[in-house]
Amino acid sequence: MKLDIxxxxxxxxxVELGCSGTLIAEIKRGKKAGIIDLTxxxxxxxxxxETRYTEAADAxxxxxxxxxxxxxxxxxFFRNDEEHQLEVVKILRKYQPEIVIANILEDRHPDHGRGGWLVYDACFFSGLRQVKTTGDDGQEQERWRPKMLLHYIQDRFYEPDVIVDVSHVWEQRTEAIKAYRTQFLPDGSSDPQTYISSPDFMESLTARARSLGKRIGVKYAEGFVSKKSIxxxxxxxxxxxET
Known part of the structure; x- marks a missing residue:
């Protein structure tokens, strides 16, 4: 299956926290989109x-x-090395997306920046003929390089290169995040509270979306960074x- 995004x-x-509004909006426009979770x-x-898989499927x-x-x-503990890069290259060649959206390149959580750079490097190597990979069918894959790679803003704020209006899908975006009940919602369990399970965290997401939206004259928006000139x-x- 070829994907647009x-x-x-x-x-x-x-992805839900960083750019699910943009995915929802593009899907409503007829685009095909997918998500790859590295871990x-x-x-x-x-x-x-087990609960994370259930929640990811619900989202x-x-x-x-x-x-x-x-x-x-x-x-x-994953690394941005040849082994992991080739895993991502296989996915890129499998779905041949025109646009890839990945983690920000530096953030509070070390995995975010490492994941962002892993995808950045894999997008380059995926376009090289001499980088050989084999698909699920056992056949050699064709090289593929996305036309655009964007990085969604996560915990730390970065000045965005692109701002996308997600006002018309905000409620749906919120529901996608809340699908991760164990992570963000009180569930009556004995699990300790974390940085992302407090009400303040959810409020901060809304505040950022409002701030970005104000810049482009809409209610809510998501921001993206690009190392490539657009x-x-x-x-x-x-x-x-008009939406």
Whole structure:
């Protein structure tokens, strides 16, 4: 299955927190989108691997994804090396996305920056003919390089290169995040409270979205960083469409 957009996160819920509004909006426009989770989030303080899979599947349905896979890299200890790069290259060549959206390149959690750079390097190597990979069918894969790689803003704030209006899908985006009940919602369990399970964390997400939205004259927005200059074919691309 060829995808228009492939979002990649170091942990299940990274993509929901960073760019699920943009994915939902693009899917509503007829695009095919998928998520790849690099790890199972097994080092998380709350929940289990099993609950994370259930929650990720629930979030996928809410977003409307065409595909979601987990590469089962080691949470906290995966590396940006040849072995891991080739795993991501295989995924890129399998789904041939035009746009890839990945973790920010530096953040509070070491996995975020490491995951961002892993995808950044894999996107380059995926376009090289001499980098050989084999698909699920046992056949050699064709080289593929996405046209654009964006990085969603996570815990630390970075000045965005692109701001996307997600006002019209905000409630759906919120539901996708809340699908991770063990991580973000009071569940009556004995799991300790964490940085992301407090009400203040959810409030901070809304505050950031409002702040970014204000910059472009809308209620809520998501921001992205690009290491590549972004070009347009006409000034029409700078005008927000009615939603």
């Amino acid at each position: 492939l979002a990649i996160g170091s942990h299940p819920d990274d 199972q989030g097994e080092l998380g303080t709350r929940g289990t691997i 996928a349905k809410i977003i409307g994804l065409s595909v979601r896979e987990n590469l089962k890299m080691r949470d906290g 070009g347009i074919r006409s000034l029409d691309a700078l005008v927000l469409e």
